[in-house]
Amino acid sequence: MSAPDLKRAAAERAIPLVEDGMRLGIGTGSTAAAFIALLGERVRAGLTVTGVPTSEATRIACEREGIPLATLEELPELDLTIDGADEVDGNLRLIKGGGAALLREKIVAVASRRMVVIADASKRVETLGAFPLPVEVNLFGIGATTRAVEAAVAAAGCTGEIVRRLDKAGQPVLTDGGHALLDLRLGRIPDPEALSARLWAVPGVVEHGLFLGIADAAILAAAEGDQAVVSVLGRL
Numbered sequence: 001m002s003a004p005d006l007k008r009a010a011a012e013r014a015i016p017l018v019e020d021g022m023r024l025g026i027g028t029g030s031t032a033a034a035f036i037a038l039l040g041e042r043v044r045a046g047l048t049v050t051g052v053p054t055s056e057a058t059r060i061a062c063e064r065e066g067i068p069l070a071t072l073e074e075l076p077e078l079d080l081t082i083d084g085a086d087e088v089d090g091n092l093r094l095i096k097g098g099g100a101a102l103l104r105e106k107i108v109a110v111a112s113r114r115m116v117v118i119a120d121a122s123k124r125v126e127t128l129g130a131f132p133l134p135v136e137v138n139l140f141g142i143g144a145t146t147r148a149v150e151a152a153v154a155a156a157g158c159t160g161e162i163v164r165r166l167d168k169a170g171q172p173v174l175t176d177g178g179h180a181l182l183d184l185r186l187g188r189i190p191d192p193e194a195l196s197a198r199l200w201a202v203p204g205v206v207e208h209g210l211f212l213g214i215a216d217a218a219i220l221a222a223a224e225g226d227q228a229v230v231s232v233l234g235r236l
């Protein structure tokens with residue numbers, strides 16, 4: 001059973017959560033892409049939803065599938081967001097932003113009554129931090145902001161390396177909002193709430209990829225032999 005099969009299995013379990021007439025936040029990444037493909041099939045079969053995409057990539061994918069879209073200006077309150085994650089712990093705390101969409105993803109998730117994560121079970125961790133924590137920063141003063149982020153990391157009891165995210169061509173990655181990304185390679189985040197508060201206190205930090213107290217449930221698909229077995233953390 002391949003990783004794409006597991007992502008699709010998690011996405012399939014999320015589809016019945018989408019009810020007719022819903023205002024839906026639509027996540028970013030490969031697992032969200034599997035969900036978008038399935039949602040497109042339902043829409044073409046007559047399901048009525050309005051989606052708010054969490055990235056330009058997701059907007060394009062939804063348009064290709066014929067999923068009707070709106071902005072958060074038009075729909076400031078959403079019923080449900082379905083999105084992927086880079087890590088999920090036992091308290092439904094997440095790291096997100098591996099695909100650079102963390103800012104819009106967090107805005108959309110917080111505007112939703114419920115957020116449900118879909119992922120393959122390899123994303124489930126005991127302690128957050130093995131995946132580098134993305135921090136979106138304004139380009140202005142990025143050197144000073146990086147130093148302040150280093151100090152925030154140390155004050156939150158973490159150690160590690162901070163690197164600016166580059167694309168395959170070695171160019172700095174810019175988010176949909178035109179900001180830079182710092183990846184915090186910490187290995188382990190002993191107190192995510194403390195780190196979150198420290199990072200938010202740094203001028204120049206636009207958002208970070210710790211999603212704390214936001215997700216209501218996570219649908220996780222694991223391989224058992226050639227079967228995908230889906231489990232749920234939290235309540236759907």
Ligand SMILES: O=C[C@H](O)[C@H](O)[C@H](O)COP(=O)(O)O
Nearest residue numbers: 029030031084097098099101
């Ligand atoms: O910025 C990207 C998002 O937070 C994604 O939802 C996250 O990186 C998970 O992506 P994937 O489903 O491709 O593993």
